[in-house]
Amino acid sequence: MGIRELKTFVAVAERGSLSAGADARFISLPAVSAQIASLEAEWGISLFDRTRKPARLTNEGIALLAKAREVLVLYDQIGDAVREADDLTGSLVLGSIPTALTSVIPKALLSLRTLHPGLQIRVHHGLSPSFAEMLRHGEIDAAIISEPRVQLPSVRWEPFAREPILVIAPREAKGRTDEALLKAYPYIRFNRHFWVSHVIEEALAKRRIVLRETMELDSLEAIALMVAHGLGVSIIxxxxxxxxxxxxxxxxxxxxxxxxxxxxxxERVGNPKGRLTAALLDALNRAAAKSGRST
Known part of the structure; x- marks a missing residue:
């Protein structure tokens, strides 16, 4: 039994179904089922009454839920205690993709400022390919970027969160599925040179979905504005x-x-500010976990 399994169990129990728990943890439904089965096998109990629809917690499941919540709180407190014992000072120049600026970064920076008031962090916003180059040239100390498609020379990348990739459409759009929306409306493409765009294109190609492209934009906000005005749909x-x-x-x-x-x-391999980036990564992991988006 590990922390990851307990987090998954709590997510399923609190949200009422395996599928909702999978969505909250950003993992597949089979992965959730496997983690729940692992807990049941380890303790020799059934955590859910699967004869009822939806499945409900058994008495053993209710008991484990209470203790699991306590364990997860203690787990966070252990990390806090360790961090408080090591005050950090200095400066860090950080690059970040836009989506992280509005999700995990504010919480992570607030946590760091509370624990290490002497640590100064300057944040630049931009896109993953640009930050990869800036890292190699020493222009920034670290960067929050999406998963590189290839190994970056002399750069170490540590994952901490997942972001859903969604089809967005005007509110009045009638399609209920991704394919229905993509076929019914013009397509507004997120810049094809961005790393995430390659992931999107590969997924569409596998399903042989043909798009009617109408424009290509760099900004998520600009894309959302165009979509809201009924000019098409997009994937971001x-x-x-x-x-x-x-x-x-x-x-x-x-x-x-x-x-x-x-x-x-x-960050660069052998980063002289490794202690600072380690503290930042820890804060990012905690922020992602609290928001339900941890890897």
Whole structure:
């Protein structure tokens, strides 16, 4: 039994179904089933009464849920205690993709500032390919970027969160599935040179979905604005549901299982500010876990 299995069990128990737990943990339904089965096998009990629809917690499951919550709280407190024992000072120049700026970064930076008031972090926003070059040239100390498609020379990348990749459409759009929306409306492409765009194109090619491309934009906000005005649909990574509400668009997952991208912290191998980036990565992991988007 590990922390990951307990987090998955709590997510399923609190949300009422395996599929909802899978969505909350951003893992596949088979992975959730396997983790729950592992817990049941280890303890020799049934955590859910599967004869009922939807499945409900057994008495043993209710007991484990209470203790699992306590364990997860203690797990977070252990990390906090260790971090508080090591005060950090210095400066860090950080690059970040836009979606992280509106999701995990604010929480992570607030945590770091509380634990290490002497640590100064300057943040630049941009896109993954640009930050990869800046890292190699020593222009930044670290960067939050999506998973590189190839190994970057002399760069180490550590994943910490997943972001869903969604089909966004005007609120009044009638299609209920990703394929229906993509076939019914013109397509607004996210810049094809961005790493995430390659992931999207590969997924569409496998399903042989033909798009009627109408424009190509660099900005997620600009794409959402165009979609909200009824000019088409698009496929983009979304860090938080507030983005959808703000731009007045609706969204459906892309594919089954839903497609997502992994984001992580990249730094040069042998980074002289390794202690600072380690503290940052720890804060990012905790922020992602609390938001339900950890890897």
């Amino acid at each position: 990574p979304v860090s938080h549901t507030s983005f959808l509400r703000l731009h007045r668009v609706k969204a459906v997952p892309l594919g089954r299982p839903p497609l997502s991208r992994t984001i992580g912290l990249a």
